[in-house]
Amino acid sequence: MASVSAEVELVMHIPSSLKSMARRLVGNKHGNFGILAAVLIPVILAAVATSMDISKLLSDKSKLSSALDAASLATASALTNGDITASEAQDFAVRIASGQISSTLSEAQVKELKASLVATVTSQGSGSKKDYTVKVNGKFTSQLLAFSAFHSAGNRTVGGSSTATSQAQTATAISLYLVVDESGSMSWPTETEDKTRPYGCYQYPKDRWDDRVYSTPCYISKIASLKSAAAGLFDQMDAIEAADSSNLLVRTGVNSFNDKVQTGSALSWGTSAARKYIVDLPTKPMGGTDMTDAMDNSNTSLNSTDEAKAQSAKGNTSFKKFIVLMTDGENTGASSQWKPALDAETLSTCAKARAAGVTIFTVAYMAPSNGEALLKSCAGDISNYYKATDVKSLNKAFAEIGGKVANQTTRMTN
Numbered sequence: 300m301a302s303v304s305a306e307v308e309l310v311m312h313i314p315s316s317l318k319s320m321a322r323r324l325v326g327n328k329h330g331n332f333g334i335l336a337a338v339l340i341p342v343i344l345a346a347v348a349t350s351m352d353i354s355k356l357l358s359d360k361s362k363l364s365s366a367l368d369a370a371s372l373a374t375a376s377a378l379t380n381g382d383i384t385a386s387e388a389q390d391f392a393v394r395i396a397s398g399q400i401s402s403t404l405s406e407a408q409v410k411e412l413k414a415s416l417v418a419t420v421t422s423q424g425s426g427s428k429k430d431y432t433v434k435v436n437g438k439f440t441s442q443l444l445a446f447s448a449f450h451s452a453g454n455r456t457v458g459g460s461s462t463a464t465s466q467a468q469t470a471t472a473i474s475l476y477l478v479v480d481e482s483g484s485m486s487w488p489t490e491t492e493d494k495t496r497p498y499g500c501y502q503y504p505k506d507r508w509d510d511r512v513y514s515t516p517c518y519i520s521k522i523a524s525l526k527s528a529a530a531g532l533f534d535q536m537d538a539i540e541a542a543d544s545s546n547l548l549v550r551t552g553v554n555s556f557n558d559k560v561q562t563g564s565a566l567s568w569g570t571s572a573a574r575k576y577i578v579d580l581p582t583k584p585m586g587g588t589d590m591t592d593a594m595d596n597s598n599t600s601l602n603s604t605d606e607a608k609a610q611s612a613k614g615n616t617s618f619k620k621f622i623v624l625m626t627d628g629e630n631t632g633a634s635s636q637w638k639p640a641l642d643a644e645t646l647s648t649c650a651k652a653r654a655a656g657v658t659i660f661t662v663a664y665m666a667p668s669n670g671e672a673l674l675k676s677c678a679g680d681i682s683n684y685y686k687a688t689d690v691k692s693l694n695k696a697f698a699e700i701g702g703k704v705a706n707q708t709t710r711m712t713n
Contacts, residue, residue, distance in 0.1 A: 359441040359457045362403055363412075367461035370396035371435045374418060375465035378431040385420045392418035392435050404439065412439040415458075436460040472615035473704065474550045474566055474606055475536065476597035477573065479525060480626040480664075481584040482557040488518035489665075491690040503583055511583070521627055521664065522584055524690040528697040529577045532623070533570040535701030540569065547613045552600060553577060556593040557586030558633040563593070566600055566609070587635065588628040591644045594677075597622050598652040621704055622652060623697075624677060625662040629670035637669050649677035658707070659683060660700045664693055 370392040377383045383391050393416045401409050416437040422429045438458035486503040493500065499515030533551065540549045551573040554563030564576035600606060601620045610618045630641035649659055661674035662685045671686060678684040683703075685696035 355443060356441055356455060356457065359439075360459065362400055363437065363439070363457055363459045364461065366396040366400040366412075367435045367437055367459055368463070369399045370416075370418070371433045371461040371463035372465075374420075374435070375431045375433040375463040378420065378422075378433070379429070379465040385422070388420045388433065389416075389418045392416060392433070396435065396437060405442075408439045408442075412437050415439070430464065432462065432464045434460060434462045471707070472548045472550075472610050472613070472618035473536075473539065473621060474601055474610065474618055475552075475621040475623065475704065476566065476601055477529060477532070477551070477553045477577075478590065478593045478597050478622060478624045479529070479553065479555050479577075479580075480557075480588065480590070480628065481522065481555040481561065481580055481586075482588045482626075482628055483585050484627055485522040485525065485584040486520055486582070488514070488520050489524060489690050491519045491524070493517040493519045493523075519690055520582075522580060522582065524693055525625065525664070526577050526580065527690075528694045530574065531694060532697045532701045533574050533577075535698070535705055536570050539705055546615075548615070550606070550609065552597070554593045554596050555580060556588070556590050557584065558589045558631070559586070560589075560592035560596060563596060566606060587631045587633045588626060589630055589632050589641055590624065590626060591630070591641055591648065594622070594624065594645055594648045594652075598648055598655070598657065601652070601657055602655045619704075619707055620655075620657040621660065622657055623660045623662070623700055624674065625664060626670055626674070627664040627666050629667050629673065637667075642669070642673050645673060646676055649679070653679050660703070661685065662687055662693070662696045662700075665689075 373395045374383070374388050374392045377391060378385065378388060393413050396416055397409055397413050400412065404412070416435065419434045419436075421432045436458070437460075438456055440454050441457045442454055484505075487505045488502050493516070496517040498517075499513060500517035501511040502514045502518065502520065503511045504514075536549050536551060540547070547568050549570070550566045550568055551570050552564055552566035553573045553576040555561045555576075564572050567573075601622070629637050630645060632638050632641060652659060659678050660683045661678045663671045663674045664687045666674070666686075675681060675684045685692075685699070687693040687696045
């Protein structure tokens with residue numbers, strides 16, 4: 300108790316001048332900013348350095364990922380295409396990855412990446428049917444920014460991997476039925492000159508059913524242009540077959556019509572029989588237009604058990620089905636007047652075919668409005684409908700249809 304009293308007593312005897320000085324020191328705030336700055340600046344700089352370095356690391360990581368993705372994908376594709384062998388995959392992947400990223404890294408970093416890259420190849424299948432999976436790993440040292448001196452040694456290792464699978468080009472089997480018009484109007488000339496006959500030719504002009512007349516210049520007839528366009532389509536079907544020579548894939552058939560359905564060429568392997576049928580179409584078609592039975596025949600054939608058995612016998616457990624319908628007219632039967640009842644019957648068959656998985660392409664070749672409307676509805680998808688107004692656009696329509704069929708039946712997956 301004595302010591303406490305003494306301390307109290309000592310405080311009580313502090314001179315008033317010292318008390319006043321102490322109060323002034325506590326109340327003076329002129330130096331506070333300097334003290335706070337001295338404490339906070341290192342913290343702020345460290346935070347800035349960390350933020351910038353994180354951004355740098357993320358950027359380098361992204362660059363590496365892009366390079367490895369390019370290397371794995373290119374290597375898998377090259378293996379599948381037969382451009383390189385499995386033993387060449389390592390060097391190939393190194394070239395692709397380093398070439399992809401070299402412009403953004405230093406020489407030392409590129410050298411480090413090349414030394415670290417490892418391409419691992421696995422495959423399934425045999426011969427030309429191999430599917431390849433390529434995994435590429437790599438790393439390099441990322442040089443951090445100058446502020447890193449505040450918080451690190453100045454560098455970090457950036458690493459990554461990428462895996463890509465490339466499947467050998469395969470083809471899905473197809474059955475395609477071509478349904479074409481051979482009515483009287485198909486004998487009429489188009490407005491496209493036949494350059495192979497510079498001295499003119501005999502033709503069947505519009506509204507002249509009894510005889511042909513000599514014309515100079517000579518114009519390509521509708522039926523001749525159909526034969527040429529169909530030949531181009533068959534060429535594309537043969538290309539699908541050629542993409543996989545180890546198996547039979549393509550079956551084609553043709554059925555023509557005027558006001559009656561004609562005897563068709565049944566579905567068979569390849570395009571030979573279908574080509575001959577088209578070539579043999581009459582030079583002077585006759586009659587009106589009724590596509591109902593021809594469409595029904597094509598749909599029945601495509602969805603028959605016999606067609607499924609024919610495909611299955613060649614190992615094709617599934618196959619795509621297509622109808623290509625072309626007309627230059629409208630449903631009139633044996634008369635010259637449009638018959639809506641025939642349209643209704645045709646559209647019923649189109650709907651049944653689409654419901655059974657048949658893709659329908661339609662081509663209205665210089666057709667009247669009723670014919671155009673029918674073919675638009677029959678296709679279902681407007682992108683599968685084509686309006687051809689001359690020989691050039693007819694060839695283009697058939698070529699695009701062939702391209703769409705090919706795109707649905709062949710694939711390359713990465």
